[in-house]
Amino acid sequence: MGSTLIMKKKSIIKWLESWLIDNTSKEQKNFTMETLDNPGWTFKINLEDSHLRNFSFDMFHEEINQNDWIYCIVEDNKFKAACGPLNLIKTLNIFRNWVEKNPQHLDDLDHLFSWMQKWYYQYCDEDWEHDERVRINNIFLHHWSITINLEGTHCENVPFEGIFEEETTKNWYHCLIRDGKFEGTGGPSNLIDILSTFKEWAEECQKKYIISDK
Secondary structure, X not given: OHHXXXXXXXXXXXXXXXXXXXXXXXXXXXXXXXXXXXXXXXXXXXXXXOOOOOOOOOOEEEEEEOOEEEEEEEEOOEEEEEEOOOOHHHHHHHHHHHHXXXXXXXXXXXXXXXXXXXXXXXXXXXXXHHOOOEEEEEOXXXXXXEEEEOOOOOOOOOOOOOEEEEOOOOOEEEEEEEOOEEEEEEOOOOHHHHHHHHHHHHHHHHHHHHHHHO
């Protein structure tokens, strides 16, 4: 029993070490932990430089008795927690579970969609946009399908080397050009891969156009 508890403790601490390295600033105090005289523990984690900045968190409050209790809240871009003397590992794992339910790639998808709307809008001239230009579908088995009409864009008639990435039946994506359209398909979590592939290629097309125009 004792060794199992130690293994779990090492696991969450190692995870926390890695998360802090990847998601916090070297110039700030990012993690503090102290004992309480209840007795108990309290800790704070700075979210200011992480992708969780301004993310919502539902306050967690559990109280079984005076020594078995947990309280967690996000306030001022800090994850703040307090707990009973034997609830520290469980409380740290509440933070970990919240992080893992809100992975970094969700924030990346926001940036990609922000880029996509700007890419689309630059070509709108009261005529071009009248045809269907971009379609994104979530299809059978939650797979993604994306079609982007390239006519009238910097990518029209530009060669594209097809991509066929397959790791598992759920982690895969294909991208190609067919009939003047960029077509991408992929697994349930591969939308970011397809959009990133198109973004990288479309930006290269635009750079080449600018260079050749000079």
